[in-house]
Amino acid sequence: KNEVEQSPQNLTAQEGEFITINCSYSVGISALHWLQQHPGGGIVSLFMLSSGKKKHGRLIATINIQEKHSSLHITASHPRDSAVYICAVSTGGSEKLVFGKGTKLTVNP
């Protein structure tokens, strides 16, 4: 079993919809990361969190340490949000990341 599981694998939405992507992990973590990979291939870090909730523009990330679960929400989705969203965790004080397989989001106009 993968240490980091994401759902769904693929997600198609209409512009304006509220999006939720889920991430579950099975190990103790130092931090959880949400990354975005655009169709061109580049990867950028969106959030790094170890508790609670973080917000950046229309993106919100939450984490529940007890349940070993995190969600990434996108409000008022837009076609430019179309990308692969990747969840990753760092464990045991290490900077090394363990990655989920990603969620491919397509937002149609």
Add this chain to the structure above:
Amino acid sequence: NAGVTQTPKFQVLKTGQSMTLQCAQDMNHNSMYWYRQDPGMGLRLIYYSASEGTTDKGEVPNGYNVSRLNKREFSLRLESAAPSQTSVYFCASTPGEGTYEQYFGPGTRLTVT
């Protein structure tokens, strides 16, 4: 600042050929990483370097060697390329010392025929 740069962007090799992928960062980061990304597999760590002069194996190190000659640069070498090494390779860096946010390079798409 250029951030993390990688060269080349694309490369085609024949089986058995060798090549070195170059990575450099200008953010004075301590830690650097090499990942490969394959369809349906997610990113997997090949090697990492926590500081200049140190390197450690990751999840999939076989067939690769690395060199961290200075704080800026971390290279990945394929001594004898195999079709199984066809992949997209990403270099990344973090400040280190308890700061975990990773900064990624643009990737190198390698095809081994």
